Structures are given as structure tokens and as C-alpha cells.
Amino acid sequence: SATGEAGAWTQVSDVYGCAYAVAHRLAQPDLADMIVSRQSWAATQTWNPEAEVAAAWNEAGTYQSAGQYEDGLAIVERAISKYQTATPLGQSPERAISLGSLHLRGVVLASRAKDPNATADHLHKAKVHAERIPQDVLAHNLTFGQENTALYELAAHIELGKPNQAVEMSTPLLNQPPTSLTPNRLGRMY
Numbered sequence: 659s660a661t662g663e664a665g666a667w668t669q670v671s672d673v674y675g676c677a678y679a680v681a682h683r684l685a686q687p688d689l690a691d692m693i694v695s696r697q698s699w700a701a702t703q704t705w706n707p708e709a710e711v712a713a714a715w716n717e718a719g720t721y722q723s724a725g726q727y728e729d730g731l732a733i734v735e736r737a738i739s740k741y742q743t744a745t746p747l748g749q750s751p752e753r754a755i756s757l758g759s760l761h762l763r764g765v766v767l768a769s770r771a772k773d774p775n776a777t778a779d780h781l782h783k784a785k786v787h788a789e790r791i792p793q794d795v796l797a798h799n800l801t802f803g804q805e806n807t808a809l810y811e812l813a814a815h816i817e818l819g820k821p822n823q824a825v826e827m828s829t830p831l832l833n834q835p836p837t838s839l840t841p842n843r844l845g846r847m848y
Contacts, residue, residue, distance in 0.1 A: 758787030805836035
């Protein structure tokens, strides 16, 4: 059902993104890394900046899994810059999802690198983009929105050794769980 060659390559890139998620969750880092390189290649065939963002998000994830947080942050920063250059300025949902997702990956990498300033910067920018999305959405295997951003913020408090802030933030979330998060995201929150 793809429209033209670029659409077909976008679908191939998305399938590689799904395969990466499976390999990552099954703790197969070598396979995940190989899949990401193929996803990145397929994304360059799409002429679709959003597909390239999804590939960069997964590439940074391979560095996250390996504990190479600074290298992962460099990939995130490069992808943000490339996306902002390739897409016109605007308030589109696609732009918010793409940039917001990259900033969420930056939140994880920066907090694990114990860099509170970079964490706060990425979190602030993710929140700005999340305000443009009425509820969490899934696009190119990336979930983004206000509720998912809150989940990342909660995790960042834990990573940065701020358990009191995590407890304070989690209390309202536990009393009234987010409604647009998928079951696996809710499980992670709990």
C-alpha cells in the first residue's frame, strides 16, 4: 500500500525499527546494532526526515544499551540539528513528535551520564514539543506526548539520584494513571 518508492522505503525503515525493538528487548545487542545500521540505510532512501529521526533514535539506543551515554548524546544532537535543517520551521505534529522523541532519548542518555544540566535542557525542550500533542501518539515506532514525557522525567529523577522528587512526582501518577500510555509504558511507570 506504499505510495511510490519513498513510501515503500519508509515502510522498510519502520519494519527495521520494529525488529530493533525486538532485538533490544531480547538483549541481543549485536543483532540490534546490525538492524539499526540497516534501518539507517533504509531511512536515507526515503527522503523522509521522520524516518531518519526514528533510525537515529534507535542508533542512540544502541549506545545507551552499551553504557556509552556521551556518544549516544552526540547522535541525538546531530539528529536534532539535521532534522531542524531539513524541515521547515513550524508547529506540525510530525515535527513535535520527531524532535520531542529525540529530546526524550537525550533525557535518558544525559541522566544516565549524570549530567543534570543536559537532562534539564532536553526535558524542557521535550515538554515544549509535548504541549503540541493532545495525547500520546505512536509514529514510526516512537511514542510521544505529555504522559510519556512525564514518565521520562520520573525516570530521570531516579537516574540522577533524586528519589524524593521521583516519589513526589509519582504520587499523582499512581493515583490517576495516564490514560494514553500503552500497557508496556504503564508497566514501566509502576
